Amino acid sequence: MAAEPVNLNEFQELARLALPKMYYDFYAGGAEDEHTLKENVEAFHRITFRSRILVDVSRIDLSTTILDYKISAPIIIAPTALHKLANPEGEVATARAAASCNTIMVLSFTSSSSIEEVAASSNAVRFYQLYVFKKRDITATLVQRAERNGFKALVLTADTPRLGRREADIKNKMITPPLKNLEGLLSTKVSSDTGSNFEADANETMDASLSWKDLEWLRSITNLPILIKGILTREDAIKAVEVGVAGIIVSNHGARQLDYSPATISALEEVVHAVKGRVPILMDGGVRRGTDVFKALALGAQAVLIGRPVVYGLAAKGEYGVRRVIEMLKDEFELTMALTGCPSVKHITRKHVRTEQERI
Ligand code: FNR
Numbered sequence: 001m002a003a004e005p006v007n008l009n010e011f012q013e014l015a016r017l018a019l020p021k022m023y024y025d026f027y028a029g030g031a032e033d034e035h036t037l038k039e040n041v042e043a044f045h046r047i048t049f050r051s052r053i054l055v056d057v058s059r060i061d062l063s064t065t066i067l068d069y070k071i072s073a074p075i076i077i078a079p080t081a082l083h084k085l086a087n088p089e090g091e092v093a094t095a096r097a098a099a100s101c102n103t104i105m106v107l108s109f110t111s112s113s114s115i116e117e118v119a120a121s122s123n124a125v126r127f128y129q130l131y132v133f134k135k136r137d138i139t140a141t142l143v144q145r146a147e148r149n150g151f152k153a154l155v156l157t158a159d160t161p162r163l164g165r166r167e168a169d170i171k172n173k174m175i176t177p178p179l180k181n182l183e184g185l186l187s188t189k190v191s192s193d194t195g196s197n198f199e200a201d202a203n204e205t206m207d208a209s210l211s212w213k214d215l216e217w218l219r220s221i222t223n224l225p226i227l228i229k230g231i232l233t234r235e236d237a238i239k240a241v242e243v244g245v246a247g248i249i250v251s252n253h254g255a256r257q258l259d260y261s262p263a264t265i266s267a268l269e270e271v272v273h274a275v276k277g278r279v280p281i282l283m284d285g286g287v288r289r290g291t292d293v294f295k296a297l298a299l300g301a302q303a304v305l306i307g308r309p310v311v312y313g314l315a316a317k318g319e320y321g322v323r324r325v326i327e328m329l330k331d332e333f334e335l336t337m338a339l340t341g342c343p344s345v346k347h348i349t350r351k352h353v354r355t356e357q358e359r360i
Helices: 010-016 021-026 035-045 088-099 115-121 136-148 167-172 195-204 214-220 236-241 266-275 290-298 308-340
Strands: 064-066 070-071 075-077 106-107 125-130 152-156 226-231 247-250 281-284 304-305
Touching: 010 021, 010 308, 021 167, 035 266, 035 290, 070 226, 075 308, 088 106, 088 115, 088 125, 088 308, 106 115, 106 266, 115 125, 115 136, 125 136, 152 214, 214 226, 226 236, 236 247, 236 266, 247 266, 266 281, 266 290, 290 304, 304 308
Parallel strands: 075 106, 075 304, 106 125, 125 152, 152 226, 226 247, 247 281, 281 304
Antiparallel strands: 064 070
8 A cells, every 4th residue: 555645745646656647647737838737836835824823723613605505624626527537436436535524526527427326426515517518408418417416506617618738638649438427429539630539529519609698598407506617807707796606616727728827826816806705706726735725715715626636536545535635635724724823714814815916
């Protein structure tokens, strides 16, 4: 058995050792020069704390509530594709870990376990992530299946009219296994340009004409609350509130779409200021430490989502690995709260952090 990692970055290294290079690169990679991939992590490093001392922190309460669901900490599982490349149990193992950590799992539209398998495997609160296909009825069918199987909200990923250029996948001629929920619906055509079936499939099926007015269509086929994932500007945040979304996820898709998008932690405050508390704001991208969770909350997020660390945990140690990843992040976050003088998440304020632009 591999050594016990002591932080999330060590899980990444274990995953690298455990996985075939093609799969590790698929999980770890970003778009083009991977500038944003690095920035997502490094922008957190440039934020420092303004800790308060002599606060009673003998008890720390990490819990929070997202869309009426009380969870143990503001740390949620982001939708990431194809967990069976990491572990044969796939998203079923991830869902079990989410349940045992009392958090929310967002199941990817491109999952390798089916909606029904995931629903049957645990009582975790689950949201379902959506892509909208040119063939709208495919998306509509999956919405109905998610609804029927007790998923509590939809997360519309809106930053993917086409797939970003991920050069590691092109070099590796990445071929993905069939997607369980989409069996028989996608071709297995391989792009002659890139040698990768993932991009060919995505670009063939994804509806690049999707626009704000289509939110009406989505609302007409479901009663579930809808969150939009992929917002990075005040303009889009305001639009999202206007069309009546239940929440916003500030995200650059883990830097896999448009390189030179800003680090999400740098884009967060612009969105927070525009939304003015009208809907909850979550963020993801580069969260690797409990200190990062704290910084995101101080800048106005209600919770963070974690993508790659979950698949690294899964690849390294299966369901237990995912649980450890979440527990470690929670432990680090709790310690950060104690050392900044915040006994509960409500105590975390903008004044507890200092960004690069700010002077003392
Ligand atoms: C993703 N992401 C993603 N997002 C989405 O809405 N649907 C999806 O199917 C996927 N698939 C996916 C696969 C892999 C391998 C990665 C790494 C990411 C993006 C994901 O939800 C999230 O935005 C980022 O992963 C967050 O950044 P970190 O935590 O990975 O740095």
